[in-house]
Amino acid sequence: MSRLGTYTRRGFLVASAAVAGGVVFGVRAYNARLENPLTAGLAPGEAALTPYVKINGDGITIITPRAEMGQGIHTTLAALVAEELDVDLDQIGIEHGPPSSAYFNGGVVEEGYPFPATDNGAIAEFARAQRDIPAVFLSYQITGGSTSTHDAYDKMRRAGAVARETLKAAAAARTGIPATQLATQAGAVVLPDGTHIPYTDLAAEAAATDLADAPALRPRSAWRILGKSQDRLDVVDKSTGRAVYASDIRLPGMRFGALRRSPHPGGTLAGFDASDALAMPGVDAVIDVGTGVVAVARDTWTAMRALDAVTCDWAPPAYPVDTAGHFDAIAAAFNPDQRDSRQRDDGDVETALSGGTVISGEYRAPYLAHATMEPMSAAALMQDGKLQVWAGTQGPTVARREAALAAGIAQDAVTITTTLLGGAFGRRGEMDFVQIAARVAVQMQGTPVLLTYSREEDMSRGPYRPAAIGRFRATVADGVPVAVDIETASPSIMAGIDARGGSPAPIPGFVSDFTLNQALWDQPYGIENYRVSGYKTTPLLPVGFWRSVGASQNSFFHECMMDELALAADRDPVEMRLAIMTDAPSRAVLEAVAEMAGWGAAPAAGRARGVAFALAFGVPTAQIVEIEQTDGGIMVRDVWVAADVGVALDPRNLDAQLISGVNYGLSAAIGEEITLTGAAVDQSNFHDYPVLRMYQSPRIHTRILENQRHIRGIGEPGTPAAAPALANAVFALTGQRLRELPLGKKVAFA
Structure with a gap:
């Protein structure tokens, strides 16, 4: 464990900034400027031992500075601190805490890096170790990008460890017993004779105590809370109407x-x-x-x-008056002057395409509303x-x-x-x-x-998930793709957010929009000639982040294309993907989902299956969707989904988020779209913006893997693969290759 300097109640040096060999690369100077935001509002007898731990005579409060929107993040973040602090979750209170640079989210910075999440090389790891510098300066206290646990995993455990050792030091000063001879248990310092001194009794003394060294974190083998399913800390309040929105x-x-x-x-x-x-x-x-x-x-x-x-x-209005006009504007963006990015350009795509039969296609995805339950x-x-x-x-x-x-x-x-x-x-x-x-x-x-806002005001005015077009050209040989050229065009999310004041800092015009090619350029497929380009339209409807962002439409484009290539190669779609998969954890999730679903066996009569893979937000995820033709239309019966999060902190909550993400993706794939007539949005509420009903939700079978190097979040990765897996299943059932969402425009769903 590298030494990071002095831990004090005023400044908490974030250990995640350290890199191999104990070299900090200047990060200490940045983090030393971070004041503990809790100290200004402390009551008499209250101590803020780190920005994440507050103790007074009544109890212990853990600050969980990410937005709780139903994903269970407050419980998981509290568990990170509680594990090292040696308290049970039923012994603590939780607060979101104030806005502060101390609560920066370094994880969101990584999404814009030019390295795929599967790259664990020295340069990529060095860049990840420096992520906190811009996050601090930009006050990136943001909940998004499935980054909360990725960002918090080290620093919130360290906050608990610092608080624990500070309390032990205070007890040592009071009793004269060396801190090395003291233990902690269930919110108390334990003396060698078995006497327990509650943390609450030590708060005032701990507030005046500093640590000289960074405490070591507990090994996973010693975890009591992490790695186990926890009861959500907000369940009682939400169930009894006491939760405050x-x-x-x-x-x-x-x-x-x-x-x-x-x-x-x-x-x-x-x-x-x-x-x-x-x-x-x-x-x-x-x-x-x-x-x-x-x-x-x-x-x-x-x-x-x-x-x-x-x-x-x-x-x-400053945009076309109808939906067709918007897609015309998006299609017009496929020109060199509007190319925003080319994030992957391997081999010689044009030469490779000229040497074989070209398979091509165009896919479309509509504007989407968020449809939150609380406007x-x-x-x-x-x-x-x-x-x-x-x-x-x-x-x-x-x-x-x-x-x-x-x-x-x-x-x-x-x-x-x-x-x-x-x-x-x-x-x-x-x-x-x-x-x-x-x-x-x-x-x-x-x-x-x-x-x-009324729901009508919220839904019919935006912002929305961008409408987008994806185009591809490809060739196959010897059962695998040998060349792929894929292009996407859509309004720019980042430009829109910047214009509306939602960005943490102004975005220079020369900076490309990473969301245009998200989950396209970084997919772990070993294709020798591979080119990915993104084109930015002129401003149309206001667009912004939507669950899984660019991956929500790009995975549909990419994975339906992969199914088309498997058909052209006369290859099983799972087998072909495995043949070109270059990342071991990604390969493992695809193998796992195939085993879960019994992919090799034919489905029952009247049923069909589709598969899709997506690497999004650092999480490789694979899904198989099984559908059935009924008298009332197509029913989605079962979904098998496997995902690798690196470290599973709370298995039950991870399962819940995967299920949630799948349902959100299926809902959009089946029936959701925002359309325009007379320059106004046609949809206003759930009667004309149909979201997935409970009877339509399939059985969802989950498996969490822990093979990859870094811990990752799961709030969004369950969504991207749902639409292409369903579309591929529809093709297997009906022979129709549906290239436009929602699928319910062309086939009937029950």
């Missing part, structure tokens, strides 16, 4: 706001007449927020009714030059910055309280609801306002 915030004198934005997503307000609305009983104000108007009233229903009485003049909401109060915001946000530091800009005040005058999130899927990485709540608070000085 942004829409639950209630403050004295609170008023309620409802939003109406342009029917042309991303459009602006040219003018409005609110005289009729302001004459309604209970209506306090109608406020221009730039992109629309907010009615403020005594309750949400009155505010929504008031919006119906407002006459708005909207600026004309966007945020509460805000502006008083005495200070702004308080309560919001379920995936990016608290970005929310603080954007709230400050909207209110015209300094960031240190803004307090962000992150609530639970009623679903997110990338939507709550956007900042529109925070920005608008702040603008309303400025106009309603001294009065707290809870802003609530």
Whole structure:
């Protein structure tokens, strides 16, 4: 274990910045600037031993600074600290904590690296070891990219170890017994004679104690909590209605706001007449927020009714008026002037293509809504030059910055309280609801306002998953692909987020959008001639992150193409993929899912299977989908899915997230799409945006593997392979090669 310097209650040096041989490469200087954000708000008798551990006479609180949106991350992060702190999960409380650079997420930086996750070479590992430097400077306190456990695995365990050893040092100073002779157990320091001193009794002394050396982390063989399935810490509150979401915030004198934005997503307000609305009983104000108007009233229903009485003049749309026009614009982007990136260009693709029969195709994916169960909401109060915001946000530091800009005040005058999130899927990485709540608070000085989007407002105005087109040309020989040229085009997620104020830092124009080729360029297939290009359209609808981001459409393009190539090569699709798979953990998940499903045996009459593989967010995942033709349409009966996360911290939660990801992917594949007529979105609620119903959800069989080098998260990797596996199953059942999502446009699903 390399020595990283002094651990103090004011500054916590992050051990994940160290690299082999104990060389820190300047990271210590960056991390030394990080103050413990908990010290400023401590009550008398309370100690913040690290940014993640707070102790007072009443108990122990673990800070879990990632957004809890149903994925169970608060429990997993708390377990990382609790394992080293030597406390049971039922002995602790949890808090999200304030926005702070101390809670940076270095894992998100890696997604933009030019190294595939399967590259464990010296250069790639060196780059990963430096990831925290930009994350700190950009205040990357973000929940996304399935990075939370990847980022937290070392540093939150180390936070628990530092707190444990600090408490032992405090007990040693009190008793005169060397710390080396003390043990810890269940929230107490244990003396050699068996006496237990509770941590809560040592808080004040521990607050004045520093450690000179970095404590060693416990080996996996000594784990008591990690590696085992845990009861979720939020289950009781969610089951009894005590869990607090942004829409639950209630403050004295609170008023309620409802939003109406342009029917042309991303459009602006040219003018409005609110005289009729302001004459309604209970209506306090109608406020221009730039992109629309907010009615403020005594309750949400009155505010929504008031919006119906407002006459708005909207600026004309800046994009094609119908869905076909959007796909025409995307298709037009396939030209050299709009090429954004070429992340893989192996061999000589053109020469190889000219030497064989070319298989080609075009695939399409639509705009998609996030369809969160809780529409966007945020509460805000502006008083005495200070702004308080309560919001379920995936990016608290970005929310603080954007709230400050909207209110015209300094960031240190803004307090962000992150609530639970009623679903997110990338939507709550956007900042529109925070920005608008702040603008309303400025106009309603001294009065707290809870802003609530209607579901119709949320779904029909965006942002959305981009619509995209994927094209490929390929040749096969001797049963395997020998050349692949694949291109994609779509609106730029990163450019859109940057323009709307959702990026942690401005994105220079010369920086390519990594999401365009995500899960294309880095797939572990050994094809000698392989080229991947991404093209960026002119701005169309506002687009942003959606669960699994670019992988959600690109895996559909890529893995349906692989099935077409297997057919052209007269090869079993699993067998062909295994023949060209270059990464051992990836090969293992494909072999595992084939064994789970009994791939070699023919399915029952009237049934068919499809397979797909995706390496996304560092997690190799393989799926096999079995479908059945029924009188009412195609039913998805079974899905087998295997994924390698490196280290399985909580097996039951990993299974749950895989199942969730599969269902989310199947839902989009079967029936979801956003379309336009007259420059307005056609869909507004679940009656015309059909999500997967419970009766449609198949049996999902999971297997978690632990072969790869680095620990990875599982919030998104279950989604990308679902659509291509289903599409490939439909081909096996019907002989129809469906190249456009949703599949339900061409075949009937029950």
